[in-house]
Amino acid sequence: MKFILTTSQGIEDLAKREVEMLIEKAGLKGKAEEKPFGVEGRITADIEKGYYFDEKGKKREFEIASFLNENSRLLHRVILRISSTRLTSLEKEKALQEIYDFVLNTPIEKYVKVSESFAVRSFRKGEHEFTSVDVAKTVGSAIYDKLSQFGMPRVNLDHPSVIFRAEVINDVFFLGIDTTGDSSLHKRPWRVYDHPAHLKASIANAMIELAELDGGSVVDPMCGSGTILIELALRGYGGKIIGIEKYKKHLKGAKMNALAAGVLDRIDFIHGDATKLSHYLDSVDFAISNLPYGLKIGKKSLIPELYMEVFNELSKVLEKRGVFLTTEKKAIEKAFEENGFTVIHHRIVGHGGLMVHLYVIK
Numbered sequence: 001m002k003f004i005l006t007t008s009q010g011i012e013d014l015a016k017r018e019v020e021m022l023i024e025k026a027g028l029k030g031k032a033e034e035k036p037f038g039v040e041g042r043i044t045a046d047i048e049k050g051y052y053f054d055e056k057g058k059k060r061e062f063e064i065a066s067f068l069n070e071n072s073r074l075l076h077r078v079i080l081r082i083s084s085t086r087l088t089s090l091e092k093e094k095a096l097q098e099i100y101d102f103v104l105n106t107p108i109e110k111y112v113k114v115s116e117s118f119a120v121r122s123f124r125k126g127e128h129e130f131t132s133v134d135v136a137k138t139v140g141s142a143i144y145d146k147l148s149q150f151g152m153p154r155v156n157l158d159h160p161s162v163i164f165r166a167e168v169i170n171d172v173f174f175l176g177i178d179t180t181g182d183s184s185l186h187k188r189p190w191r192v193y194d195h196p197a198h199l200k201a202s203i204a205n206a207m208i209e210l211a212e213l214d215g216g217s218v219v220d221p222m223c224g225s226g227t228i229l230i231e232l233a234l235r236g237y238g239g240k241i242i243g244i245e246k247y248k249k250h251l252k253g254a255k256m257n258a259l260a261a262g263v264l265d266r267i268d269f270i271h272g273d274a275t276k277l278s279h280y281l282d283s284v285d286f287a288i289s290n291l292p293y294g295l296k297i298g299k300k301s302l303i304p305e306l307y308m309e310v311f312n313e314l315s316k317v318l319e320k321r322g323v324f325l326t327t328e329k330k331a332i333e334k335a336f337e338e339n340g341f342t343v344i345h346h347r348i349v350g351h352g353g354l355m356v357h358l359y360v361i362k
């Protein structure tokens with residue numbers, strides 16, 4: 001079975017590694033590939049079907065899609081791949097006609113029962129003369145016309161039994177069945193408090209992976225609604241987990257989220273100021289944080305000074321590694337340098353429409 005898996009731009013390698021690890025854990029054979037057709041934020045996986053015997057001794061097919069949806073921490077969507085192609089023209093009429101013909105020539109009937117209601121959800125990225133709504137309408141009518149050859153198709157845009165996902169990313173067209181549903185996996189059910197600048201859970205997990213934790217203590221000195229720490233606790237991390245946040249409202253929200261996630265007793269939340277970190281901690285092995293940046297915190301001019309103070313404090317207590325995310329490249333690199341930290345890894349990650357710098361330091 002072939003899947004198209006989606007994640008954040010810039011963490012495809014980590015998502016691919018996770019998928020391969022999950023395939024192995026399930027005792028299945030398969031392989032994953034990052035950035036098919038060069039498309040960022042996408043992974044393809046080719047996984048052999050697997051079977052098991054249920055309690056009544058009946059042979060059943062292992063539900064790979066459900067397994068990935070339930071167990072992945074880095075994926076956003078698990079899409080059963082139907083077909084993909086490169087469009088020869090991006091001019092509106094030609095491209096939409098090409099998409100229509102391509103879908104009409106695809107054996108859609110092999111993937112769904114004609115009696116099942118369906119909807120098409122679309123995604124478009126790149127320079128095009130058409131919109132994602134045009135893509136959804138075109139693919140929807142091609143699927144309808146195709147299934148009409150076999151019976152009476154039913155469209156249900158609000159509560160479909162089957163969600164087709166059609167994506168046009170630059171000149172690449174993907175068609176599949178979205179097994180994740182309308183809510184992306186990065187929207188975690190535990191998020192009862194919505195911090196205005198919260199981090200995607202998938203990126204939080206990528207940061208955790210890159211920290212290469214060894215069971216030592218971990219702090220997020222500016223933890224906001226607690227995403228990184230909650231995800232860490234949910235992974236069953238055995239070490240001490242500490243969160244510091246300056247604003248009571250966010251700290252209360254972080255505690256509510258941790259409670260909803262069932263991990264409140266695993267995290268020490270401290271109402272405090274990261275520029276006074278050494279008042280709360282003598283030493284900590286790892287720091288992982290999505291720093292305040294951009295317009296969301298108000299005065300952008302205060303950032304260089306804030307970073308300088310926070311990294312000065314970190315230089316007093318941090319024993320092993322730190323992983324940080326920010327758009328403020330100049331300010332953070334200056335703060336690293338002046339406080340004796342070395343960058344051991346740097347990458348750019350897509351988050352909330354921005355390209356954000358991710359650093360691992362020691």
Ligand SMILES: C[S@@+](CC[C@H](N)C(=O)[O-])C[C@H]1O[C@@H](n2cnc3c(N)ncnc32)[C@H](O)[C@@H]1O
Pocket residue numbers: 195197198199200221222223224225226227228244245246247250272273274275290291292293
């Ligand atoms: C980008 S947000 C972190 C969001 C968090 N990762 C989440 O997913 O909810 C940065 C946080 O740093 C907090 N903050 C700003 N200055 C601080 C300081 N001096 N000490 C501690 N926290 C601070 C802000 O209140 C904000 O909640």
